[in-house]
Amino acid sequence: MNKLLVSTTVNGDPQQFLCDxxxxxxxxxxxxxxxxxxxxxxxxxxxxxxTVVLDGKMVCACLVLAxxxxxxxxxxxxxxxxxxxxxPIQRQFLEHGALQCxxxxxxxxxxxxxxxxxxxxxxxxxxxxxxxxxxxxxxGYDKIVRAVMDAAAELRQDRRTAA
Amino acid sequence: xxxxAYHAPETIEQAVALLAGDAGARPLAGGTDLIVQMRxxxxxxxxxxxxxxxxxxxxIRALPGGGFAIGAATACTSLKDDAALAAAWPGxxxxxxxxGSVQVRNRATMAGNLCNASPAADSVPALVAAGATCLVAxxxxxxxxxxxxxxxxxxxxxxxxGEVVIEIRLPAQLGGDAYLRSIPRTEMDIAVVGAGxxxxxxxxxxxxxxxxxxxxxxPTVVLVEAAGxxxxxxxxxxxxxxxxxxxxxxxCKPIDDKRGTAEYRTAMAGVLVKRTVRIALExxxxxxxxxxx
Numbered sequence: 001m002n003k004l005l006v007s008t009t010v011n012g013d014p015q016q017f018l019c020d021x022x023x024x025x026x027x028x029x030x031x032x033x034x035x036x037x038x039x040x041x042x043x044x045x046x047x048x049x050x051t052v053v054l055d056g057k058m059v060c061a062c063l064v065l066a067x068x069x070x071x072x073x074x075x076x077x078x079x080x081x082x083x084x085x086x087x088p089i090q091r092q093f094l095e096h097g098a099l100q101c102x103x104x105x106x107x108x109x110x111x112x113x114x115x116x117x118x119x120x121x122x123x124x125x126x127x128x129x130x131x132x133x134x135x136x137x138x139x140g141y142d143k144i145v146r147a148v149m150d151a152a153a154e155l156r157q158d159r160r161t162a163a
Numbered sequence: 164x165x166x167x168a169y170h171a172p173e174t175i176e177q178a179v180a181l182l183a184g185d186a187g188a189r190p191l192a193g194g195t196d197l198i199v200q201m202r203x204x205x206x207x208x209x210x211x212x213x214x215x216x217x218x219x220x221x222x223i224r225a226l227p228g229g230g231f232a233i234g235a236a237t238a239c240t241s242l243k244d245d246a247a248l249a250a251a252w253p254g255x256x257x258x259x260x261x262x263g264s265v266q267v268r269n270r271a272t273m274a275g276n277l278c279n280a281s282p283a284a285d286s287v288p289a290l291v292a293a294g295a296t297c298l299v300a301x302x303x304x305x306x307x308x309x310x311x312x313x314x315x316x317x318x319x320x321x322x323x324x325g326e327v328v329i330e331i332r333l334p335a336q337l338g339g340d341a342y343l344r345s346i347p348r349t350e351m352d353i354a355v356v357g358a359g360x361x362x363x364x365x366x367x368x369x370x371x372x373x374x375x376x377x378x379x380x381x382p383t384v385v386l387v388e389a390a391g392x393x394x395x396x397x398x399x400x401x402x403x404x405x406x407x408x409x410x411x412x413x414x415c416k417p418i419d420d421k422r423g424t425a426e427y428r429t430a431m432a433g434v435l436v437k438r439t440v441r442i443a444l445e446x447x448x449x450x451x452x453x454x455x456x
Contacts, residue, residue: 004169021169021211022201044199045267046351057240057269063198064270065191067169068213111266132350133264 008069010035011079019066026050026061028069029076037077037106041135048134051107051114052076058114060133077106080113088158089113089151096147100138108134112148120156124149167201168210173217175300175329181212183302183325190214190327192236193270195263196279212327220329223248229335232298235274235328239286240265242273252333253446254340254359258289261344264351274328280314281353283379287314288359289342291376291386295333301326311376314383338363338372339446343439344379345431347422354379355423358411358435360443362394364451370394375407375436380415380428387414390436399444407440408433 003018010033017032024043029035029052041047043062050061053075061076080087089112092098099105108131115122115130122130127148128141136144167187172178182188187209191197200206214220220234223245231248239259243249249256259273262285273286277297290310297313299306302325313328315321322328340361346352357378363371375390389410397403417428 020166022166024198043202045195045263048264048266051266054269057238058266059269060266063195063267065169065194065198065211065213067171068194068215070171129350130265133266 004067006067006070008072008074010074011076021067023066024062025064025066025069028066035076035078039103039106049104049107051110053114058111077110080109088154092147092151096143098139098143098147104134104136108144116152116155167208171213171216175217178212178327179300179302179325182327185210186324188212192272192275195267195271231333233331235330237272239268239271251336252293252340254342255289255293258342259286261285273331277313278320278328280318280320282317282382283354285344285354285357287384288357288376288378291384292359292361292374293333293340294374295331297328298330299326300329311386316382339443339450341439341442343435345435356380356428356431356435358439360439362443362447364447368398370397377411377432380417380432385414387411404437404440408436411436
């Protein structure tokens with residue numbers, strides 16, 4: 001089977017790669033583009049460790065075929081920080097100790113950012129339901145939820161200051 | 164295992180030609196079932212026909228007369244974003260948004276949920292209760308069939324070779340609908356029992372039409388006509404609800420598995436149907452209030 005040439009945009013940068021038609025977007029990101037922040041936990045859409053944003057919607061990159069990304073916009077964990085400046089969600093995860101092994105963290109950060117990008121003031125219940133597709137076997141989730149709530153508050157404050 | 168071919172046709176005709184020309188080809192909408200099955204080796208298509216580049220297959224159109232046409236590639240979360248659809252058919256929209264996680268629902272479609280033909284598919288009992296139909300395209304043109312005619316057995320559909328569901332159609336809402344499922348958790352699980360109900364009332368609150376469909380308790384989702392009949396002509400008194408629950412329990416042919424025993428599923432189906440009827444009834448009353456205001 002011939003490889004397919006896929007042209008897409010990842011974190012604002014144009015990217016081209018060759019892949020087998022059934023390569024997952026996750027494998028293409030990790031192996032063709034060296035963007036290894038997105039992790040494979042389950043490979044079946046249950047754990048959320050591979051969460052990326054595809055044309056504005058968060059999805060499991062393991063359940064997207066790489067050729068589907070042709071002409072689309074992909075955002076990954078690598079695009080969350082601005083240069084050396086951590087995103088408030090990333091900083092709050094550190095401050096709250098919302099991780100231990102860290103394997104799930106990129107997925108949680110991308111999913112949390114997707115929530116706060118369209119809902120700046122979520123309730124704790126909304127945060128918990130939104131993150132139901134992200135599994136963490138270390139933290140028990142409470143620290144993650146508190147980090148997201150505090151990041152939301154910080155981002156609201158930043159917006160008020162900027163206004 | 165060799166990699167399948169990947170096609171992204173731009174018209175329905177091209178998609179049908181690709182599917183009809185290769186018995187091993189499978190349509191791809193959200194991929195949340197197909198890709199999982201490919202990874203596990205349960206499904207090894209020779210070609211993948213991505214429906215998402217076909218104009219008109221992603222999105223919701225209002226139909227003349229108050230119904231809705233939902234393109235086969237429309238993600239479940241997009242249904243919530245359509246205020247008119249969510250107001251008219253909350254049971255259908257809620258059912259579709261119980262599937263998996265937000266990540267999954269941003270990809271998964273109701274047409275895919277239907278054609279994956281799981282007995283536990285959450286959106287299907289709600290669609291069947293709603294009286295939804297689907298538009299099927301194939302080598303011999305298009306045909307419109309009731310949603311309940313698509314699943315044949317677990318994992319199998321009645322679609323002929325080369326056929327693909329391209330649209331799901333909901334009629335105008337004349338009453339109220341609801342869907343509930345029973346799962347051991349609050350999120351991210353597969354229905355042990357699911358119940359979809361759609362009701363129409365007259366001005367006096369008497370039921371003039373009722374459709375009840377149940378999931379995860381038989382090889383396919385079942386439209387329980389006797390349960391609807393038990394409600395028609397009543398004001399949903401306890402005896403009517405119990406008669407509907409009896410009809411539902413009689414229609415259950417469940418399996419025992421790790422999620423629940425056959426006995427539990429059957430008992431729970433009766434409980435769930437009564438709860439679902441009460442929600443659909445409240446919505447039908449609210450809709451009546453709105454239309455008279």
